[in-house]
Amino acid sequence: MTRFDAGPLPSLEQQHRDPQRYPDGVAWLDGQYVPISQAKVSVLDWGFLHSDATYDTVHVWNGAFFRLDDHIARFRAGLERLRLQLPCDDTQLRTILHNCVALSGHREAYVEMLCTRGTSASFSRDPRDAQNRLMAFAIPLGSVANEEQMQRGLHLALSDIARIPPQSLDPAIKNYHWLDLVRGLYEAYDQGAENVLLRHINGTVAEGPGFNVFALVEGTVLTPDTGVLPGITRRTVLEICAEEAIPARAQPLSVAALKAADEVFITSTAGGVMPVSRLDGIPVGAGKPGPLTAAVTKRYWAWHADERFAEPVEYGR
């Protein structure tokens, strides 16, 4: 019988002291508005132990939410698919999101609403026994691309890791299952790239960590049609193209077509429209951000003042 000497029994402390530092932000949970440092999930929550949760992220730019209705609608659709229930209606949810931003003071904010399956006092293995749990938070707006990358274009690598397929998890349910993407990121770093694109199991282009991808191929803007997150920024780009009479459509996108594209850009709530100038070390088109990408980017930010999409936050109530 193996004997292990663990030494004297340590004392049990009643209160955890958190040594971590966090960005400046405000969260809502359990009816309270608190500093983001207080926003935590029990290690026993299904949302952590089984990544059994869905979420949505919306951004605030120049003091106004962008397309908040669309983000809430997508969040609600994911909740329904996962059979998760919120403790509030959409007006209450919207109030929570506005208050998180107003209390944070951020005029440019990354705002997330999320719902976990929750915990049960018995640690039951039946998810129906758990109490679903809504959280929301606002922190400073970040971007997939930094300023230098916005100027010269991102350098991406294509990974051989397959994006988790729709047969396993419908990407329309916005989810935290990112280990394929994170492992792809590390592989990309190994190759000297800054970010990664994953393919579908069938080899066509899928998406990257938190972003969709577009390619200008023979005068048409293409983006993968299935097996990817139906991004709100992606949708905005397709709508901008429609309004500007730029040919655009969603369809399967081969790696060959992507690599032969005249321009490539990615889209995310975190950063908007961002140019790509290298794929696997090879220049895309002219090797710098292209005119179509610049035009779409300009319209994208112009739409932030458009009354169809902007919803101002009242900070000084």
Place this chain on the structure above:
Amino acid sequence: MTRFDAGPLPSLEQQHRDPQRYPDGVAWLDGQYVPISQAKVSVLDWGFLHSDATYDTVHVWNGAFFRLDDHIARFRAGLERLRLQLPCDDTQLRTILHNCVALSGHREAYVEMLCTRGTSASFSRDPRDAQNRLMAFAIPLGSVANEEQMQRGLHLALSDIARIPPQSLDPAIKNYHWLDLVRGLYEAYDQGAENVLLRHINGTVAEGPGFNVFALVEGTVLTPDTGVLPGITRRTVLEICAEEAIPARAQPLSVAALKAADEVFITSTAGGVMPVSRLDGIPVGAGKPGPLTAAVTKRYWAWHADERFAEPVEYGR
């Protein structure tokens, strides 16, 4: 411009008050031993927001760990694959696990060690900027099957949802990506079953939520060979079969073979060896737990007193 009236600005409270109840247990994090109610993960931790973490669960039965070496080795292998680093060596990790159990007082415990990518103060999108974080906890030992189910066998449904494939995420990295399994569970409940088995994309049998599956087919014990967690209980069953001269092997397992099996059982650290008596509403074999399953189950628990595998916890230090 849409205007939304969020009402008066609420106050920001400094301290979150947790309304949840938790099972009785003890956790270790950030150098402290605390009640499990204090064991939380920041909502900004990659381990939550991207399920970027790995873990292992080991059980304590009759006051002794079972195969702790094997669980630590599997945990270390997963950490290496994800490029996560622990702040301690194996002796320190073992000390933490022993102390969690001893402080909890549980003679039958479910013990988990886990490591998340962690957080960065800047909320960087580069995982290399995050501070990796180890946690461990001990709570009462649970089981996939309750006592009634152990007597009459579990009723399982086969789902059409595909288990996340190895091309996306190697199941040898024990991970929290369970939404395929959770959605399968809900489908199984809809059909009046108690638990679920998922298939691989190619249609062969994979695994269920936290368990491997075995079938006795024409005198041989079969279990899926690839695309499943290399379970320690699964391995124990294969070793028991070898020691008892019961023909057994890992190979692709068709649904037809599973449904025609004389006996079916599942294995998990949470419950050990558990009989299955119905698949999609159809009786398995004689429709009750079979003699081979009973024999293996008996050996499994007998091995818990075997000095090769048992490591006693010193509670009263």
